[in-house]
Amino acid sequence: MPIIPISGSAAARGAMIPLGTVTYTGPAGGVGFNLPASSAGYQDLMFVATLRNETPGAGFAFYFNGDVGSGNYSNTWLLGDGANLSSGRSVSQNYLTWYATPSSYDAPNIFSTHIFHIVNPHPSATTPFRTVLHRWGNDKNGSGTSGLQVLSWRAATTMSAITVGATAGNFSTGSVFTLYGIRSVNQ
């Protein structure tokens, strides 16, 4: 799994700063972004992924700080599949898992897109949990899903890393992962 160095420059203009990106040139299992202390200089983080799994039925696992055994994650989701709407949740999970990704079962070159808004990842007051907004979509010319999700990570600790791994097998060539920082005033 590649660990991506943070490359954004504080001198860059504007609020949204690219911090790191990786594009898969061959199938690989996952990617982790280590957050340096300087990431506290960003009020929000945004993580964007374009995904395709090599293994049919596989999806992705999303987690912070390598925390994969504590049951600290829960989520609530809303999904449309072109015919029906549904909503559900998962509680006390070891990480967020989601399966709305195309795979080798689907036509080539179809990827899903995922945007995670990590609002206030470094809260200064007390020790609140983190609340992450996720929206995604994929369309397969006759099937597909789109949806919204809110994720809670109940760990009152400094956020130091973000990782996305495949639940089985590898992500496909052409998968892209990008982390942005969003600066507020005086940052």
Add this chain to the structure above:
Amino acid sequence: MSMFPIASITTTTTTSNIVFSSIPQNFTHLQARIWGRGTFNNGGSGLSIVCSFTGYTPIYRHRLAGTGAIVVAQNYSGSFGSVGTIPDVTANASIFGSVIFDFVNYSVAGQNKTLRYFGGFDRNGSGEINFGSSLATGPAIATLDFTTDGSWAAGCRIDLYGIGISNATGA
């Protein structure tokens, strides 16, 4: 297109109104990124965030929501803002909701103002995810006054951004 920070407000005590004034008019789009919870007891259901601005007339709010069990589509007349996106006072004190508001045509005089929002919270067994829009008539938005049911709890934060079409000026 570029995004620029305009202002940020954090509540240090229970606060009824979070107000941004003298909002610059040289962007094409405003975005408010909200980290919040309210003091009202809504029986565990989410709390709305209502916006007002000088000279406006609120018309409608629409909502598409997932509660973890059912899907909800609703509308409310006579208000401008979101529906059900931050936790109420019954939530664990460490749980805040995240909400993103987009005011796409905020500075265009003579056009109705349309707000889009996306937000929610999760309480490990309950929670909501919400997506919706809202409509108001009125002049260009130069102030924004955010309220919620009851008051904002201490530790809430709203960051306001301008999004423009030019890297050089933000205009």
